[in-house]
Structure formats: C-alpha cells, structure tokens
Amino acid sequence: MxxxxxxxxxxxxxxxxxxxxxxxxxxxxxxxxxxxxxxxxxxxxxxxxxxxxxxxxxxxxxxxxxxxxxxxxxxxxxxxxxxxxxxxxxxxxxxxxxxxxxxxxxxxxxxxxxxxxxxxxxxxxxxxxxxxxxxxxxxFKEIDGKYPDIERILPRETPNIKKATPDPAVQINSKYLADIHKAMSRLCPKTKYVTTIAQRGKYDPLVVVIGAPDIEAFAIIMPMRYDETENCAVPNWAYNSPSPEATKETAAAA
CATH class of the missing domain: 3.10.150.10 (DNA Polymerase III, subunit A, domain 2)
Structure with missing residues (x-):
C-alpha cells in the first residue's frame, strides 16, 4: 500500500x-x-x-x-x-x-x-x-497500491541474435502473440511494424521488441515449462511426396 x-x-x-x-x-x-x-x-x-x-x-x-x-x-x-x-x-x-x-x-x-x-x-x-x-x-482516483518492480524480471543481458544458440523449442501461450498483434493494431493501425523475439535462456522471459516509426515499446512473454522429451520436429505425415522408387514404378506402369 x-x-x-x-x-x-x-x-x-x-x-x-x-x-x-x-x-x-x-x-x-x-x-x-x-x-x-x-x-x-x-x-x-x-x-x-x-x-x-x-x-x-x-x-x-x-x-x-x-x-x-x-x-x-x-x-x-x-x-x-x-x-x-x-x-x-x-x-x-x-x-x-x-x-x-x-x-x-x-x-x-x-x-x-x-x-x-x-x-x-x-x-x-x-x-x-x-x-x-x-x-x-x-x-479520477488512482489504485491505492504498489505496482510490481518490473525491472526485476527484465533480462540484464540481451541475447545477440546473430550469435545466439537457442534451445530447439520453447512453449508459450499463443494467445500472448495474438495480444501483441491486437495491441499494435491499436497503437499504429495504419503503419507496418515488425517484432523481434529473443530469449537468453530456456526458461527466461521472451523479449519482444516492437519496431514501428515513432513507437518505443516492447513486450515480455513468460515461457511455459515443457517436457524435455517434447518433439518439435515437423511431423512425418507432412512429408507425403512419393519416394523416387515409387515414382519410377508408377511411370513404368503407365
């Protein structure tokens, strides 16, 4: 208070x-x-x-x-x-x-x-x-309380994107990415913007820097903890093109 x-x-x-x-x-x-x-x-x-x-x-x-x-x-x-x-x-x-x-x-x-x-x-x-x-x-009447010390959760060392070796996977609530887009649509509805996402370590907050003219803003997204064995590879069913052998057999039959 x-x-x-x-x-x-x-x-x-x-x-x-x-x-x-x-x-x-x-x-x-x-x-x-x-x-x-x-x-x-x-x-x-x-x-x-x-x-x-x-x-x-x-x-x-x-x-x-x-x-x-x-x-x-x-x-x-x-x-x-x-x-x-x-x-x-x-x-x-x-x-x-x-x-x-x-x-x-x-x-x-x-x-x-x-x-x-x-x-x-x-x-x-x-x-x-x-x-x-x-x-x-x-x-107007302000909320009678003390806001959290935001600086405590901000990464002190920003990852170098070019030299970063991030973990193979990170889980976040996808709604939070949608919230960034929603907020930016209000902040600069007629201006294009870009977002740069970086993370220092596996369980550190994700830093989302907003790039738009005359806008100084950034977002923080807390990651979700996931199972170490979680597979983040593209599923096998996505690679449904026929093998070279099958293609040759089909051509020969024709």
Whole structure:
C-alpha cells in the first residue's frame, strides 16, 4: 500500500491516449493482485514517461518521450475512457483539431484533450492551459497500491541474435502473440511494424521488441515449462511426396 505522503501528493501527467488502448490488452482482469487491474504510469529516467500493463504472464511497456508524470501511479480500469482511446473512435471526428489525442491527469480529474492542444508549445513538465481544449473529463482516483518492480524480471543481458544458440523449442501461450498483434493494431493501425523475439535462456522471459516509426515499446512473454522429451520436429505425415522408387514404378506402369 502507498504511504500517507504519496497519497497526499497531487498527480500531474500527460501522455498519448492511444497508448492506453494498446496497454489495455495486457492488463489483468479481476485479479486478486488488485494493483495489476490497471496501468502503471511513472517518470522515465531518460525523459518522458513509462506506461506498463501486465497480468503476470505477459507484459507491455511503452515510452512516451514527449509525456511526463510527476510521480508513479496506477490508472484503474476506466472502461468509458478506454473506449474513447481506441483508434476506431477517433476516426469519427470530422475536424482534425477536435480529435481526442492525449490524456491529461490533473490531481483528481482525468481529462481527454484534443489534437489542437498537443500542437501548442508549453513548458517542459507543465500541463499548460488544457481546459480550452477539452474533449471530455471524469473524476479520477488512482489504485491505492504498489505496482510490481518490473525491472526485476527484465533480462540484464540481451541475447545477440546473430550469435545466439537457442534451445530447439520453447512453449508459450499463443494467445500472448495474438495480444501483441491486437495491441499494435491499436497503437499504429495504419503503419507496418515488425517484432523481434529473443530469449537468453530456456526458461527466461521472451523479449519482444516492437519496431514501428515513432513507437518505443516492447513486450515480455513468460515461457511455459515443457517436457524435455517434447518433439518439435515437423511431423512425418507432412512429408507425403512419393519416394523416387515409387515414382519410377508408377511411370513404368503407365
């Protein structure tokens, strides 16, 4: 639980709202670890803000280098806000300047501001006069809890793909790969992206680096433990072409 000092500290933050739509895919649902049922926002030491969602089995982290947060906090599952954040909603806006674009959190209120506000220059780590560019606003109360220390599960040494000698097989929940595609479809619906997957050791997390213009993001997928005797070879029935001898016999008979 957070201490009294943290609870009394007001929150100021701003970041692109589409990031919430992508992170929602990785967020836990009704987990007893209640702090996972939300999205963590915290300042980044290299500038900007980090946004993270995980259910304990897979994770997505995005850096908004143009955003900021006054401190770490957890956004609860606000379905009405997440609905607006999805790209399909913003396409309905007829005027580009009125398109919802960013989230501004000012103490106890979550505001969605339009594209016109994002184009205005403002001082670093300052919200600016966002009230004149509001799309919508709701009361906001952070999840009162401590988010896991994500750095503890991140591999310290990234495998060299060219020199890697991976194990012959690794088992993962295929839904997690589908979740990456779903999140990226929301994050950059009109832009092609690539994913690079690497693993340091057999039971280490899989690191999935997202490659897309103006996007800084990666995912973590925890592998499943499998039987050492599990066969990952292509099944024999796939090689159903007739043998050379059989082909000659067939030709001779014809």
């Amino acid at each position: 957070t201490d009294n000092t943290t609870e009394a500290t007001p929150i100021t933050a701003i970041f692109k709202m589409v990031y919430l739509a992508a992170l929602e895919v990785f967020m836990a649902r009704n987990d007893v670890r209640y702090y996972l049922n939300g999205i963590c926002v915290k300042p980044c030491s290299e500038g900007g803000v980090l946004l993270t969602a995980t259910d304990g089995a897979h994770l997505l982290m995005i850096r908004d280098k143009s955003g900021f947060a006054s401190r770490e906090f957890i956004i609860p599952n606000m379905s009405h806000v997440l609905k607006i954040c999805k790209p399909a909603q913003s396409k309905k806006s007829k005027i580009l300047s009125d398109t919802p674009s960013a989230i501004v959190i000012d103490d106890n209120r979550l505001n969605i501001v339009t594209e016109s506000f994002c184009k205005i220059e403002r001082a670093e780590n300052e919200l600016g006069e966002y009230q004149d560019h509001l799309h919508s606003a709701w009361p």
